[in-house]
Amino acid sequence: MKVLVTDGISELGVEKLQSFPNIEVIVRPELTPDELLEEIADVDALLLRSQSKITEKVLQAAVQLKVIGRAGVGVDNIDVTAATRRGIVVLNAPDGNTISAAEHTFAMLISLSRHIPQADASIRSGRWDRKKFIGVELAGKTLAVLGMGRIGSEVAKRALAFQMRVIGYDPFLTQERAKVLGVEAKPLEEAIAEADFITVHTPLTKETHHLLNDAAFYRMKRGVRIVNCARGGIIDEQALLRAIEEGIVAGAALDVFEREPLDAHHPLLSRSDVVLTPHLGASTVEAQVNVAIDVAEEVGRVLSGLPFRNAVNLPSLTAEQNRELSPYLELAEKIGLFATQLVPEAPQSIEITYSGGLAQLDVSFLTRTLLKGLLAYHYQDEVNYVNAPIVAEQLHIQVRDVREPKSKVFQNLISLHLYFSGAQIKVAGTLYNGFGPRIVEVDGYAVDAPVEGNMVFTRHVDQPGMIGKMGTLLGDVGINIAGMQVGRRESGGEAIMILSVDKIVPDSVIQQIGSVSGVRVARAIQL
Ligand SMILES: NC(=O)C1=CN([C@@H]2O[C@H](COP(=O)(O)OP(=O)(O)OC[C@H]3O[C@@H](n4cnc5c(N)ncnc54)[C@H](O)[C@@H]3O)[C@@H](O)[C@H]2O)C=CC1
Numbered sequence: 001m002k003v004l005v006t007d008g009i010s011e012l013g014v015e016k017l018q019s020f021p022n023i024e025v026i027v028r029p030e031l032t033p034d035e036l037l038e039e040i041a042d043v044d045a046l047l048l049r050s051q052s053k054i055t056e057k058v059l060q061a062a063v064q065l066k067v068i069g070r071a072g073v074g075v076d077n078i079d080v081t082a083a084t085r086r087g088i089v090v091l092n093a094p095d096g097n098t099i100s101a102a103e104h105t106f107a108m109l110i111s112l113s114r115h116i117p118q119a120d121a122s123i124r125s126g127r128w129d130r131k132k133f134i135g136v137e138l139a140g141k142t143l144a145v146l147g148m149g150r151i152g153s154e155v156a157k158r159a160l161a162f163q164m165r166v167i168g169y170d171p172f173l174t175q176e177r178a179k180v181l182g183v184e185a186k187p188l189e190e191a192i193a194e195a196d197f198i199t200v201h202t203p204l205t206k207e208t209h210h211l212l213n214d215a216a217f218y219r220m221k222r223g224v225r226i227v228n229c230a231r232g233g234i235i236d237e238q239a240l241l242r243a244i245e246e247g248i249v250a251g252a253a254l255d256v257f258e259r260e261p262l263d264a265h266h267p268l269l270s271r272s273d274v275v276l277t278p279h280l281g282a283s284t285v286e287a288q289v290n291v292a293i294d295v296a297e298e299v300g301r302v303l304s305g306l307p308f309r310n311a312v313n314l315p316s317l318t319a320e321q322n323r324e325l326s327p328y329l330e331l332a333e334k335i336g337l338f339a340t341q342l343v344p345e346a347p348q349s350i351e352i353t354y355s356g357g358l359a360q361l362d363v364s365f366l367t368r369t370l371l372k373g374l375l376a377y378h379y380q381d382e383v384n385y386v387n388a389p390i391v392a393e394q395l396h397i398q399v400r401d402v403r404e405p406k407s408k409v410f411q412n413l414i415s416l417h418l419y420f421s422g423a424q425i426k427v428a429g430t431l432y433n434g435f436g437p438r439i440v441e442v443d444g445y446a447v448d449a450p451v452e453g454n455m456v457f458t459r460h461v462d463q464p465g466m467i468g469k470m471g472t473l474l475g476d477v478g479i480n481i482a483g484m485q486v487g488r489r490e491s492g493g494e495a496i497m498i499l500s501v502d503k504i505v506p507d508s509v510i511q512q513i514g515s516v517s518g519v520r521v522a523r524a525i526q527l
């Protein structure tokens with residue numbers, strides 16, 4: 001497996017990757033966009049920071065790519081939608097640089113309130129100007145923190161230690177959490193209108209793009225000071241410049257910009273009331289070691305087929321959820337794989353019912369897993385956990401999951417209905433303690449078959465001699481029958497048979513079984 005590292009990451013991360021078997025690491029931090037397109041063709045994983053731009057075009061060239069690891073938080077430099085469509089896992093390292101980014105934000109707040117960079121430049125130019133750099137205290141002032149996630153919360157804690165009043169704005173900030181943090185939760189309009197200092201800590205999304213625009217600046221107090229150590233684009237730079245000109249904003253401290261690197265002639269550079277740093281929020285020894293090791297571990301795990309956390313394009317499971325769901329993952333995938341081999345066409349819709357104890361769990365990951373089993377049979381490696389729901393959507397297959405807390409017979413049961421035009425099939429499976437996943441129903445016929453290995457499935461007329469005929473046909477080509485399940489509703493009516501066999505059954509034998517008198521359907525199934 002080949003891992004390409006395109007931005008400078010800590011050597012310890014590279015070493016961590018190299019500790020996984022069969023991983024070759026290539027470090028190329030200075031690639032041009034064209035060189036990247038060439039380099040990426042045979043790469044299995046990509047490791048980067050904010051500088052590399054992973055566009056749809058890059059992903060098109062990355063035919064082998066399985067995982068992108070971001071040594072940091074923001075993934076706005078990666079086309080995550082296109083990566084998801086292609087089944088590429090996108091991971092980040094969300095915890096490793098929180099403290100560094102919060103501390104940088106604080107350094108910016110204080111630089112702004114006390115004109116530290118400007119005073120430093122002044123003294124170096126031979127002046128001793130004490131009047132020009134009168135600052136303001138933070139104590140007693142109101143700080144609005146827009147985005148109260150990991151970094152925003154750490155900034156709030158530090159602001160409280162500086163005796164500031166802190167207002168938090170975040171759609172996910174509950175009053176209870178605000179109380180625990182010692183901040184006041186308020187709507188955006190109120191937060192920005194009451195603040196002396198405003199700092200943004202949201203991701204850059206459609207909703208947060210230009211969150212601070214002309215209209216927002218007009219709501220602010222005159223003399224407000226603004227900090228952005230999150231993402232360029234959350235603040236409209238032109239609107240900020242206008243607000244500075246008009247005296248609404250007394251100063252701004254920016255670590256991130258709408259276009260990076262900042263244009264050499266950008267008007268922000270000529271303003272003495274603005275403090276600028278070149279995207280340094282995560283640039284500490286500690287943060288770089290943390291994020292590089294975290295993301296290298298995760299990328300190594302993905303490539304080694306081990307469970308991983310922190311995928312931004314997969315539902316994240318807590319350790320508890322993971323423990324509860326993992327025994328059912330194989331069952332869900334195998335039910336999908338089994339059912340899809342019974343009818344060789346795409347269903348129009350799918351309904352999955354989770355009954356018994358399973359109904360209490362967050363089953364979305366099981367649905368995704370079942371879809372992967374169902375679709376990967378036809379689309380092989382093109383479908384995985386990441387893109388299975390999108391592939392279903394592209395095929396116009398409607399997917400519905402239902403929870404049924406009461407289960408009549410089984411403690412846990414996954415029932416899959418596939419609906420075709422004019423036909424439907426049902427397959428249900430359960431997990432028996434000690435016996436593993438079992439198929440327990442096909443179209444209303446009760447069966448009990450392990451979901452593994454090779455099988456022959458038939459629908460046939462329930463009449464004497466059927467089992468013998470099939471046994472003979474398989475025996476003639478040296479295929480041993482390891483297990484057999486038959487189901488029927490009434491004597492002489494339609495019946496089904498599931499034979500577990502030791503080898504793959506050739507098509508020619510399936511055709512012979514299919515032409516036995518009374519056999520309506522014969523299929524080979526591989527699980
Ligand atoms: N300057 C730098 O070098 C660094 C920048 N960052 C950036 O800092 C930002 C925050 O990072 P974390 O705190 O780790 O992320 P996080 O995911 O823990 O927090 C983001 C918060 O923003 C909130 N949010 C989302 N949409 C919102 C909206 N429309 N209005 C208000 N709040 C909204 C979310 O609910 C969440 O609580 C990200 O943009 C990240 O890329 C992170 C590390 C270093």
Ligand SMILES: O=C(O)C(=O)COP(=O)(O)O
Pocket residue numbers: 049050051071072073074075097279280281282283
């Ligand atoms: O983690 C983030 O979101 C950052 O912005 C840090 O970016 P960097 O890795 O320093 O290019």
